[in-house]
Amino acid sequence: MPLWTYRGLKAGVKTTPWPLDEVVGASGLPEPITDACPDGCEQCVTSCPTSAITHDGALTLDQGACVGCNLCVEVCPSGVLKLSSRPTQAAAGRDTLIRRFGVEEASPTKLRPEGDARRMRKSLFVRHVDAGSCNGCESEIGALDNPYYNLHRFGIFFTPSPRFADVLLVTGPVTNPMHEPLKATYEAMPRPNFVVATGVCAISGGTNGGGYSARQGIGDVLPVDLWVPGCPPHPVVLIEALLALIGRER
Amino acid sequence: MYPSREMTIDDPAELATVLAGIVVDPDASPRTYHRLQALWARQRADDIELSYLASGASGEPFHLWRLVVNPRVAVPSLSPLIPLAGSYEREVRDLYGVDFVGATDNRRLIFHDASAMQTPSVAQRESDLSEGFTIKSPDLQLLRFGPVRADVVESARFAFSYAGEGIVHLETQLFYKHRGMEMRFEGLTPARGAILAERVSGVDSVAHAMAFALACEHAVGLEVPERARALRVMLAELERIYNHLHYFGLLAKLTTLKVADAEGHYLEELAKQTNASITGNRFLRGLIVPGGLRRDLDVNGLEVALAELEDRVQSYLEVLNKTRSYLDRIETTGILETHVALAQGATGPIERASGLDRDLRRDHPYSGYERYHFVVPDARSGDARARALIREYELFASFAILRQVLDHLDDGPVHTTREVPSDQGETEGLGWVEGTRGTLIYAVYLENGRLSRVKIKEPSFSNWRVFPYTVDGTNMMDYAINEASFGLSLAGNDR
Numbered sequence: 001m002p003l004w005t006y007r008g009l010k011a012g013v014k015t016t017p018w019p020l021d022e023v024v025g026a027s028g029l030p031e032p033i034t035d036a037c038p039d040g041c042e043q044c045v046t047s048c049p050t051s052a053i054t055h056d057g058a059l060t061l062d063q064g065a066c067v068g069c070n071l072c073v074e075v076c077p078s079g080v081l082k083l084s085s086r087p088t089q090a091a092a093g094r095d096t097l098i099r100r101f102g103v104e105e106a107s108p109t110k111l112r113p114e115g116d117a118r119r120m121r122k123s124l125f126v127r128h129v130d131a132g133s134c135n136g137c138e139s140e141i142g143a144l145d146n147p148y149y150n151l152h153r154f155g156i157f158f159t160p161s162p163r164f165a166d167v168l169l170v171t172g173p174v175t176n177p178m179h180e181p182l183k184a185t186y187e188a189m190p191r192p193n194f195v196v197a198t199g200v201c202a203i204s205g206g207t208n209g210g211g212y213s214a215r216q217g218i219g220d221v222l223p224v225d226l227w228v229p230g231c232p233p234h235p236v237v238l239i240e241a242l243l244a245l246i247g248r249e250r
Numbered sequence: 251m252y253p254s255r256e257m258t259i260d261d262p263a264e265l266a267t268v269l270a271g272i273v274v275d276p277d278a279s280p281r282t283y284h285r286l287q288a289l290w291a292r293q294r295a296d297d298i299e300l301s302y303l304a305s306g307a308s309g310e311p312f313h314l315w316r317l318v319v320n321p322r323v324a325v326p327s328l329s330p331l332i333p334l335a336g337s338y339e340r341e342v343r344d345l346y347g348v349d350f351v352g353a354t355d356n357r358r359l360i361f362h363d364a365s366a367m368q369t370p371s372v373a374q375r376e377s378d379l380s381e382g383f384t385i386k387s388p389d390l391q392l393l394r395f396g397p398v399r400a401d402v403v404e405s406a407r408f409a410f411s412y413a414g415e416g417i418v419h420l421e422t423q424l425f426y427k428h429r430g431m432e433m434r435f436e437g438l439t440p441a442r443g444a445i446l447a448e449r450v451s452g453v454d455s456v457a458h459a460m461a462f463a464l465a466c467e468h469a470v471g472l473e474v475p476e477r478a479r480a481l482r483v484m485l486a487e488l489e490r491i492y493n494h495l496h497y498f499g500l501l502a503k504l505t506t507l508k509v510a511d512a513e514g515h516y517l518e519e520l521a522k523q524t525n526a527s528i529t530g531n532r533f534l535r536g537l538i539v540p541g542g543l544r545r546d547l548d549v550n551g552l553e554v555a556l557a558e559l560e561d562r563v564q565s566y567l568e569v570l571n572k573t574r575s576y577l578d579r580i581e582t583t584g585i586l587e588t589h590v591a592l593a594q595g596a597t598g599p600i601e602r603a604s605g606l607d608r609d610l611r612r613d614h615p616y617s618g619y620e621r622y623h624f625v626v627p628d629a630r631s632g633d634a635r636a637r638a639l640i641r642e643y644e645l646f647a648s649f650a651i652l653r654q655v656l657d658h659l660d661d662g663p664v665h666t667t668r669e670v671p672s673d674q675g676e677t678e679g680l681g682w683v684e685g686t687r688g689t690l691i692y693a694v695y696l697e698n699g700r701l702s703r704v705k706i707k708e709p710s711f712s713n714w715r716v717f718p719y720t721v722d723g724t725n726m727m728d729y730a731i732n733e734a735s736f737g738l739s740l741a742g743n744d745r
Contacts, residue, residue, distance in 0.1 A: 003569060008509035014516055025526020049445050069445045070536050074544065083530075129398055130405045132427045135741040136452025136533055139496075141402050143522070146499075146515035160400035177362075177426045178405055181397050207449050213430040232452065234532075 014147040018154075018250050023236050028084030029066045029229070032059055032101050036078050044072035044081060050206055063088060064097040064203035067231035088230040090241035094219065097203070097227055111244035113225035115192060120166055121246050123155035127165035127189070131182050132172035132214055136232040137199040141169065143235045154250075156242050162188040167245065170218050173201040173209035179221065186222050194225045194245050199232050206231060255306075259317040262325045268315060272304045273331045274593045283307040283608075286328075286595070288691055288707035289338035291346040294318060298346050300325065301693065303680075303707075308613040312680070321346065327353035334595030337715050360425045389413055397426045404740035412726065420721040424714060427744035435694075435704035440466040440540040440670050443701055447692075448535045450706060451742035453496075456482075456489040457685030458692075459538035462704075464616055465692040466540035469679025470670050470699075477662040478542035479618045484549070484655045485534050486617075486683065487648040492521035493686040494641045494648075495563065497737050501638060502570065504731045505579040513566055517559070524555045542665035553656050560649045567642055580634040584720040584732030587632055596716040597709045598688020599644065600736060602628045603636035610684035617683075622654045634735035641737075672699035685709055687737060710743040 030044075030053075037059065044053050052065035053072055059080075073081045091097045092113045112118065128141055144151040145158070159165050162185045174182060186195065197218050200206035205216035218224060228241045243249060259268050266273075272284050288303045302315040319325055327350035329336035339350045340359035396407035407423040431450050435443050440463075447462035448455040460482055467474060474482075499514025522532040528547060529537060537543050570576060586596065591604035601608060607628040611619040627643035629636035675698065682691045688709030695703040717736050721729065 004507060004509040004573070007569060008512070011513070014512075024523045025530065025532045027526075027531055049442055067445070067449070068536070070544070071442075071445070128402045130403070130427070132429055132744075133404070133741060134449045134452040135404055135739060136449070136455070138402055138404060139453050139533075142496075143515070143519060145402075146519050147512045148516060148519045158402060162398075172427070173429065175427055175429055177428070178397065181405070181426075185398050207446050208429045208431070208434070211430045211433060213428050231449075232533075 015150040015153065016148055018239075020236055023087050023234065026085055026087040026234055026236075027068050027230065028086050029063055029068050029088060030061065030070070030072050030081045031084050031099075032080045033082045034078075034080050035102055037080055038078060041077065043075045043077060047071045047075040050200070050204070059101045061099045061101070062097060062204070063091075063099060063229040064094060064227055065200060065206065066229070067200050067206055087234045087237050088228075090226050090228045090237065090244060092226055094203070094224070094227055097229055111226070111241075112247050113194065113245070115225070118247070119192070120194075121248075123157070124166050124242060124246060125157055125159040125164050126167040126169050126242070127159055127162045127185065128169045128171070129178075129182055129185050130171050131178040131202070131218065132175035132208070133199065133201055134208065137171035137201075140232045140235050141171070141198070141238065144238060149235045149239060151239065151242075154239070154243060154248075162186075163190065165189050165193065167194045167196060167242070168222070169196050169198050170202050170222070171198045172214075173205040174215040174218055174221055176213050179215070182218070182221060195222045196226045196228060196241060196245075197224045198228050198238070199230060201231075203227050203229060255311055256314045256316070259315055262317060262319055262323060265317065265326050266328065266331060269302060269304075269328065269332075272313075274333065281592075283310075283613075284313075285592070286332050286335055286338075287312070287689065288693070288705070289328075289335060289342065290693060290705035290707075291342045291348060292695060292703040292705075293346070296320070298348055300342070300348070301705075302328075303691070303693075305614075312614075314680075319348070321348060324349045324351040326351055329354045333593045334712070334715065337595075337711065360428050362423060362425065387413075390418060396423075406740050410726075415725045415727065417721055417724055417726060417729065420718045422714065422718055424740065425744045427740055429745065431745040432704050432706055435701045438701050439699065440470075440694075440696070440701065443694075443704070444539045448533075448538075450745060451708070451710070451739045452533060453493055454489070454685050454687065454690070454739060454742060455533045455535050456485045456538065457683050457690050458706075459535075460486060460617070461681045461683045461685075461690045461692040462694070463538050463540045464681030464683070465679040465694040466670070466681070466696070467679070468681060469677045469694055469696050470540075470674060472541050472666050472668055472670070474542050474617075474666060475663045476618075477546075477660060478664040480655050480659055481543055481547055481549075481664065482538060482617050483619065483622070484652060485529070485537065486685075487651050487655075488521070488525055488528075489534055490648045490686045491559075491645060492518050492525065493737070494645045495521055497641055497734070498567070498570065498638070500734045501580065501634075501731065502576065504734050505576045507570075507573065507576055510566075510570055510573070510576070517562060517566060520559055520562070524552070524559065527555070528552050539665075540670065541668070542663070544665070546664045549656060549659065553653070556649060556652055560646070563645060567645075571642075577635065579728070579731055580638060580735065583634040583728045584724060584735060585631070585633045586716060586720045588630075590719050591632070591716060594716045594719060595712045596688075597712045598684070598686070599637055599640040600688065600713050600716065602626070603640045604632035605630045610682055610689055614682065616681075621658075622651045624651050634732055637735045637737075670696075670699050674698065676702075687739060687742070688712065706745055708739075708742040708745060710739040711745075713738055714740075714743045
């Protein structure tokens with residue numbers, strides 16, 4: 001045991017500064033770098049596995065459906081699209097995840113949800129529920145507790161009991177057998193609280209929603225306060241989202 | 251043309267006779283080949299085609315038996331002869347309505363009524379070991395646990411029958427995460443299917459994409475360029491490294507070593523960041539596609555980063571292996587005996603820790619694994635300690651393979667110039683990889699360039715079946731450590 005204590009002290013602080021200057025492996029989403037779309041070219045639209053891109057005069061990307069697979073960038077014959085190096089960003093409204101390029105770039109929206117829960121300003125307790133994810137989201141949520149991201153320093157903790165939870169962090173498109181347990185977990189939480197749809201599956205179903213055994217996200221099951229895009233969302237995006245709930249940046 | 255010996259069975263009644271070669275004989279010495287690997291069904295007009303796949307001996311082809319039946323005709327169950335067949339038969343019955351006569355377990359597997367989980371029905375347990383074993387005692391208590399469980403974990407439900415600290419029986423109820431992934435492939439092009447395969451089990455993205463790509467390439471006869479084959483091996487081993495590091499961090503967490511927990515997860519984070527710096531994605535997604543890779547990779551700097559990581563891992567595991575409190579908790583915990591591992595179908599590090607020496611990378615090489623030198627570890631004791639040791643050796647084997655890949659990486663194209671033909675009629679292919687968690691097999695059927703049926707044989711599907719056998723008769727304190735030592739994926743099992 002003393003061996004580990006010594007080892008820990010010797011290793012020193014491994015935690016990243018916050019806010020981060022640079023995000024490693026941000027896995028950004030596609031965006032146009034020129035407006036040279038030839039007339040009638042719909043190749044990016046038809047290539048998208050989740051119908052996240054539409055083209056009706058202007059290119060439109062639903063960040064709540066885009067899994068960042070890069071197929072649209074690869075098929076684009078005129079080099080219009082490029083995968084952004086910026087990480088994805090959470091939004092308080094489902095509609096604000098839809099970016100209409102060129103026409104009117106939406107101004108950065110307020111992240112903080114409305115409602116009673118605004119009284120929460122300092123610490124947060126988070127209950128995670130897996131409603132049918134591929135476990136990529138769990139891997140990144142789990143990474144929040146490693147020394148590099150160190151979520152504890154912000155006063156944000158995971159709790160096993162929904163009774164103590166301020167935040168319900170939901171992943172997955174909501175499979176049929178998880179529908180009732182998900183609602184029961186929400187019902188067991190005190191009010192006011194926040195519900196966070198984490199990852200593309202929870203927002204829109206992504207590649208894994210619908211069909212005979214799952215829904216298209218948690219939108220019609222629970223009142224969602226914050227939508228966190230990404231497949232899966234980068235740990236930095238998750239931290240920003242959780243801090244946004246309590247109106248903090250650091 | 252399968253890389254397998256194929257046989258067609260005409261009469262369901264002959265099934266047991268024809269498959270006699272892969273029946274599990276409890277008295278014979280355990281063998282790692284001629285073992286049932288998967289059973290799946292597919293619709294053929296009004297009939298159902300059942301495919302039984304068994305492994306061949308090292309270096310020999312797989313064996314495949316086909317049986318076409320009318321869905322109203324009952325098929326004799328293999329579960330009394332080959333216990334591990336039980337899970338596959340239950341899945342086929344739930345998805346295709348085929349009735350298996352004489353099965354040792356007739357409960358639903360996938361479409362269970364989540365609310366109907368009653369007192370564990372031990373009498374029905376699909377086991378050659380628990381015969382005649384029933385629980386009827388006022389001294390036992392029942393603990394229902396899940397599907398929403400403590401901490402950030404995947405969803406599944408368990409029922410423990412316990413007396414004080416001792417667990418008498420564990421019943422698992424899985425498939426809370428069943429998303430019908432196999433069906434989602436139907437109608438897609440192989441290139442589009444690769445995106446989906448990466449999202450079956452996130453931490454096994456490379457293994458899934460690779461097995462899927464190999465199966466498609468086999469089905470339509472695509473040759474993958476050398477550089478792409480080598481880079482795929484690189485991706486697969488990078489995936490193994492971050493998964494195994496996560497595993498050690500978790501074991502340290504559950505044996506309450508705070509610093510070792512932090513260090514293990516920190517090493518996992520470093521591995522993921524290395525993944526991102528080379529491929530742009532922490533889960534190594536968006537690269538593998540039938541025909542090769544979607545783009546070339548610049549591997550400059552990877553060798554240095556890996557050498558540094560290997561040193562850190564070595565120093566970490568050296569201290570961990572000297573920590574008595576850690577060893578005390580994992581030694582003799584969750585023992586899986588060789589004959590159970592064999593009969594119930596354990597795979598990957600789990601079977602290797604229980605005395606079954608088998609690794610697809612060595613025994614049935616793919617993607618050029620035959621060119622690399624690496625040790626396949628095996629152990630006999632079958633406890634959590636043995637499973638950790640296997641993973642430790644595998645970690646260093648992965649570093650060794652990566653060094654060889656990077657040393658011999660030649661320039662060249664990474665994607666074949668041939669397209670997937672769209673006028674080929676019906677073709678089928680088989681692809682397999684030794685993933686982090688064991689044997690992963692994809693069987694794909696294509697019709698004019700589009701996928702018509704995809705079967706995924708997931709390693710966690712095999713190991714979740716085995717896991718309860720290591721729990722009965724142990725105690726509550728060890729349960730979490732034992733579960734972690736299996737390193738199971740629920741997304742993969744449930745699909």
